[in-house]
Amino acid sequence: xxxxxxxxxxxxxxxxxxxxxxxxxxxxxxxxxxxxxxxxxxxxxxxxxxxxxxxxxxxxxxxxxxxxxxxxxxxxxxxxxxxxxxxxxxxxxxxxxxxxxxxxxxxxxxxxxxxxxxxxxxxxxxxxxxxxxxxxxxxxxxxxxxxxxxx
Numbered sequence: 001x002x003x004x005x006x007x008x009x010x011x012x013x014x015x016x017x018x019x020x021x022x023x024x025x026x027x028x029x030x031x032x033x034x035x036x037x038x039x040x041x042x043x044x045x046x047x048x049x050x051x052x053x054x055x056x057x058x059x060x061x062x063x064x065x066x067x068x069x070x071x072x073x074x075x076x077x078x079x080x081x082x083x084x085x086x087x088x089x090x091x092x093x094x095x096x097x098x099x100x101x102x103x104x105x106x107x108x109x110x111x112x113x114x115x116x117x118x119x120x121x122x123x124x125x126x127x128x129x130x131x132x133x134x135x136x137x138x139x140x141x142x143x144x145x146x147x148x149x150x151x
Contacts, residue, residue, distance in 0.1 A: 006113060007066040009103040013120070014057040015071040020092070021050035023076050027085055030078070036150040039082055046127070053120050060113055082150065083138060090131030097124055 024047035032040035061068050079085035100121050107114040138146045 003106060003110070006103070006106045006110065007061060007064060009106060010057045010061050010064075010066070010113070011069055011071065013100075013103070014054050014061070014068070015073060016096075017050050017057070018054045019073040019076060021047045021054065023078070024050065026078055030080060031082060031150075034080070034082075036082060036147070039150040049123060053123070056116055056120075060116055064110075064113075082147070083135075083143060086131055086134050090128060090135065093124055093128035093131060097121065097128060100124065 024043045028040045028043035028047060031037075031043065058068050077088060079088060100117065104114065104117045104121055107117050134146070137149075141149075
């Protein structure tokens with residue numbers, strides 16, 4: 001059987017990421033209702049990517065002989081202010097990357113899981129950079145102009 005810590009970590013990722021996917025889908029709907037089509041599309045696509053990683057983590061847990069759980073998820077905030085959401089989501093990425101780095105190290109002897117986690121890390125890092133870029137852009141062009149770019 002696979003490393004128990006690695007199986008637990010994959011389960012934690014699957015649980016947390018399914019919560020994030022739901023959160024991103026909700027935010028997408030909120031932004032769409034406000035007319036911010038580009039932001040809505042970004043987060044709808046992001047939710048789909050996360051669900052894909054959830055599926056991959058579940059498949060890997062099963063491949064390794066583990067038991068998949070539908071764990072309890074913490075309530076997370078929902079934002080109507082897109083800028084506050086970008087700040088929150090950026091922090092989630094920063095915190096997630098710190099956690100994920102340790103998990104990637106657990107998988108160094110399991111190349112299939114390592115590749116899965118490495119790909120997920122790259123995706124999450126890309127999200128972090130996007131959030132940083134948006135906040136820098138807001139600072140440079142102002143909130144109103146940034147909101148216009150999200151229509």
